[in-house]
Amino acid sequence: MLKICEVCGCEFDVESTRAETARFCSSYCRGMASRTPTKTCPICGCKFWRLNIRPAQRHCSCQCAAVGRCQGRMVICENCHEPTYKELAFLKGHEHHFCGRECANEYQARNKLEFVCKICGRSFYWSKSRVTQTNPTYCSVECRYADTEFMHRVAVEANLVQQHKRGLNRLELAGREILERLEVDFQEQVLIAKKFLVDVLISKCNLIIQWDGDYWHGHPRYEELSERQLRRKKLDASQDAYLTKCGYEVLRFWEADVKQSPRSIERQIAEALC
DSSP states (O other), X not given: OEEEOTTTOOEEEOOGGGTTTOOOSSHHHHHHHHHSOEEEOTTTOOEEEOOTTOTTOOSSSHHXXXXXXXXXXXXXXXXXXXXXXXXXXXXXXXXXXXXXXXXXXXXXXXXXXXXXXTTXXXXXEEOHHHHTTSOOOOSSHHHHHHXXXXXXXXXXXXXXXXXXXXXXXXXXXXXXXXXXXXXXXXXXXEEETTTEEEEEEEGGGTEXXXXXXXXXXXXXXXXXXXXXXXXXXXXXXXXXXHHHHTTOEEEEEEHHHHHHOHHHHHHHHHHHOO
């Protein structure tokens, strides 16, 4: 027959002849019962024996101890108005309480505006104050980065910012002096067709001038070009072809020529001016 020890709470098997008198599972628990005064559980009110190995024991069982640790209270969900239990930590500093995340999101979205994500098509909500600051186009950062048009625009803008922050290099400054002697209106570091950043644009003649560094653009004086220089030359050729189709005339001048023969370059630009 199984009985519950009055000291440790464990089940123990006893013979039917001792069913009425057996109270403890072992001699240790019987000794503890004779030496340790009884305590009263503050939760259920039952009497129990405190073990010497657990002097701070206040409850008769783990279930009562778990109830005793609960210092929160029942509150009403602001969204669905159902009662829910909240711990003490969640009660402090919170004016509104919810039974779950779904109710919290629904309550927060009650005064927000609904939008549809450009990429995934999912609906999302923004507050009115936030809408006035930015354009609600994407529901998340992942969708924003998945938009190739956005990433292209960001890359172009970053390139422009970097160019203006760094300023013109020595080659571009030398080219500026040539153009200033011609007394012609020109623009520097101009984005064409939202795709190419050119060194100089003379808009009245649709004339584009590129100042090419000898090393980076692969000057013919280099007998063997590196893989990077070859890629740059192919890119320059495709860029010139694209700009020509757009109606621009493209002139390219090497760094060595700008430094050694500025007057010759000045004459070539003057001839190209309409």
